[in-house]
Amino acid sequence: MSRTLNVVRMQLVNRQTYVWVPLMVLAGALVITIAIWAALSSGGLEGAKYGGGAQAPLWYFAIVGVQALTRTFPFSQAMSVTRREFHLGTILTAALTSFLLAAIFVVGGVIERATDGWGVNGYFFALDWIWADGPLVAGFFYFAMAMLFFVAGYTGAAILKRYGNIVLTATLIVLALLLIGGMWLLGRLDAWGTFFGWFATAGPGMLALLMAAVAAVLAVAMFPVLRRTVP
Amino acid sequence: MTAVIEVSGLTKRYGDTLALDDVSFSIEKDTIYGLLGRNGAGKTTIMSILTAQNFATSGSVRVFGEEPYENARVLSRLCFVRESQKYPEDASPLHAFRTARLFFPNWDQELADRLVDEFQLPLKRPIKKLSRGQLSAVGVIIGLAARAEITFFDEPYLGLDAVARQIFYDRLLEDYAEHPRTVILSSHLIDEVSNLIEKVLVVDRGRIIMAEDTDAVRDRAANIVGDTAAVDAFVAGRTVIHRESLGRVSSVTVMGALTDEDRRELSAHGLDVTPVSLQQLIVRATQNATGSTAASEEGSLR
Secondary structure (H helix, E strand, O other): OHHHHHHHHHHHOOHHHHHHHHHHHHHHHHHHHHHHHHHHHHOOOOOOEEOOHHHHHHHHHHHHHHHHHHHHHHHHHHOOOOHHHHHHHHHHHHHHHHHHHHHHHHHHHHHHHHOOHHHHHEEOOOOOOOOOOOHHHHHHHHHHHHHHHHHHHHHHHHHHHHHOHHHHHHHHHHHHHHHHHHHHHHHHOOOHHHHHHHHHHHHHHHHHHHHHHHHHHHHHHOHHHHHOOOO | OOEEEEEEEEEEEEOOEEEEEEEEEEEEOOOEEEEEEOOOOOHHHHHHHHOOOOOOOEEEEEEOOEOOOOOHHHHOOEEEEOOOOOOOOOOOHHHHHHHHHHHOOOOOHHHHHHHHHHHOOOOOOOHHHOOHHHHHHHHHHHHHHHOOOEEEEEOOOOOOOHHHHHHHHHHHHHHHHHOOOEEEEEEOOHHHHOOOOOEEEEEEOOEEEEEEEHHHHHOOEEEEEEEHHHHHHHHOOOOEEEEEEEOOEEEEEEEOOOOHHHHHHHHHOOOEEEOOOHHHHHHHHHHHHHHHHHHHHHHHHO
8 A cells, every 4th residue: 555655756756747737737827818808808808718728737647647658657667566566556646636637627717706706707626517506516527527637637648558559540530420410319309408408407427427537437447558568 | 506497498489580499597586696798689588578567478487486477476586677668658757766765665765765765766757758778777767766676777877977887887786785785787798797796697689509607708718918929828729719919929819727827838928817898708609509509590591
């Protein structure tokens, strides 16, 4: 167990990667967005404004997931860490940092709502639909999303390292085809209304659960791949 | 002597390529081994299978009597930093050493600090910006300071200058004297490590072609130095593997251990005997093995 916790410390030994850069990405996106809103407001645009900049650090999580596998995994092997210890420690690190990110989003959202959108009626964290069931559900939503981004990057990199470029590309193509097939089926059954209706009634909590479930399934399913990966 | 590593029938196949071909050997406790061989002979493959970083196609590996794969009890007593080791993105040597300190129970920070100083390693520069020699130094420092019971050094001197290499050899011997352990050093600078290694394992084309005490290998041949005519008379009928002449003086390397009678004859003719370079012997052994393999392959083709 202590060696698994040491993997967390290994992942965090360079805090730049897991903490400071994502925070910078987030703060940068926020400042730029508020500046744009302020400009719009001074131009006389009164309505509520929404920004998608909050997703920036989420993409960064996917990149960190890739690097965890391509860079830190080979290093962990030189540190005589087993693949199981590495996997558990890495997922634990991702959970820890996703939790921190979610907490920041919730605090940001609360500030946003208290200040009427930073005084310029702009919403960066507190997007209405995500916050429909309150800050806790919104926090869980952000947590699940960050985890999903991380695990997706981590799993993709494992497939690349274990099976090579062709298999990874094939996997991505199959995924895209499945997605398109699903969309085609929805259109064919004339079910788009029902589909979006379900999301509207299910709410952010349900979607967050769904994302968390996908992340969990990926994290478990990729372990056998990692077990046979050579650094 | 107790064996800390036992390998039997180890085979590794990469697609059509046979990287290791039914290899069997054992490694004794508290001994320095030289794992020698040409590029692509299978040295790194052997070390990465022993440390469970890579997988055998067939055969068995026992380290401290156990299977090393996913075995933290065994792995925590091993240290293997690759020649082409990858480090975490944006990591500096300082980060690497801090991490090594977490995982190696015998880590000696004082030794690490001293080595950093001696190798003049910039601690805070990102590892990806280090020179080849500085990169090797990071691996060497981890390997020495980890003080693992079995330490693997994979071509540790790449890019290191002569002074740095000497520091590595000196510190390795010093620390080994105080804290005996098993060291497996892969190298193709054979003569440079020949004074360091107690036992020789020579790998060629995925096979172990020599596993002996270094001294025994050295005794397999001798250099005869002296007046050309006298040298020629002495070596007549013996297997000569190397010959150098300067004026009327010749130095000829002959195979076979010298008997007492040989030595009397040599001193009677005023000839000197000098030790043979390990490199020459191993190059010759490798060429022989290669030649016979090539011959048998040709035979099977016909």
